[in-house]
Amino acid sequence: MTDFAFTGLTPDALLDALESTGVYAQTGLLALNSYENRVYQFQSDEGQRMVVKFYRPERWTDDQILEEHEFARELADAEIPMVAPLNIQGKTLHFHNGYRFALFPSVGGRQFEIDNLNQLEWMGRFIGRIHRVGQARNFTGRPVLDTDSFLTQPYQELQHSALLPEHLKTAFFAIAEPLITATRQHYFETDSIRLHGDCHPGNILWRDGPMFVDLDDSRMGPAIQDLWMMLSGDRSQQLLQLDVMVEAYEEFNELDPRQLALIEPLRAMRMIHHMAWLSRRWQDPAFPRAFPWFAEDKYWEGQILALKEQLAALSEPPLKLGL
Secondary structure, X not given: OOOOOOOOOOHHHHHHHHHOOOOXXXXXXXXXXXXXXXXXXXXXXXXXXXXXXXXXOOOOOHHHHHHHHHHHHHHHHOOOOEOOOOOEOOEOOEEEOOEEEEEEEOOOOEEOOOOOHXXXXXXXXXXXXXXXXXXXXXXXXXXXXXXXXXXXXHHHHHHOXXXXXXXXXXXXXXHHHHHHHXXXXXXXXXXXXXXXXXXXXXXXXXXXXXXXXXXXXXXXXXXXXXXXXXXXXXXHHHHHHHHHHHHHHOOOOOOOHHHHHHHHHHHHXXXXXXXHHHHHOXXXXXXXXXXXXXXXXXXXXXXXHHHHHHHHHHOOOOOOOOO
């Protein structure tokens, strides 16, 4: 089965997979916004609102998916609002016709307000609690956030990408290469813990407090990875937001202040990794539909400018608390 083999996931195949677990859809399956995997919401014949997630073939091993599930269950058991997979017929990971899938309760909520300091304070507390659980032990199968997987490999993929316009390659790599060099120089190894890994506003629902979803990118890495994606605006705004979050975070867990120097390197790594991810997934029909601008000159011209700005950000002093 190839990396993009969702073509066999027909409506009948979806229903057959569900029924193999003893779950029967009373309503049609509504496709939710997901790119790596295929995710559908429905109501069961018992009136329960549920979500089924079909994992992208060949992305994770069974053991890595089960580590994700176990981490989610640990967090839920610690009364952290994490949507964990349902245990059905004694297991959380199911198999049907070569596909792997899991079932979750469907939760609602409104959009997280990234510029709301009160909500950021809540986020700081809960991320501190997530990390308290996360540092209790390590993943054994899931990867580590490092420069090889977030810089070296993505850069090599971009060098061979047919989606980067030929006439912009010189300008793009003229800034990408020094950015990658500077990022490697500024990034340093520190204590790694189990992370959410992709803790951005799109993975948070708000219902009288945050509800965390999607541990698909969970991995080992520095604690600051789960905090910096909450920051927005100019430097002064980010300093205020960081102060609010870290003060709340440290009610439950200690943050090594040296990790603040990793914010801009991590941001640069995410930028390079994201471009390579889109290029790598382009053969999946869902990606050209969702990101049609990725193959346009305007997008790459914008990325050249963004990389220049990020290189400048790396040369600035790191954010510091209490200023």
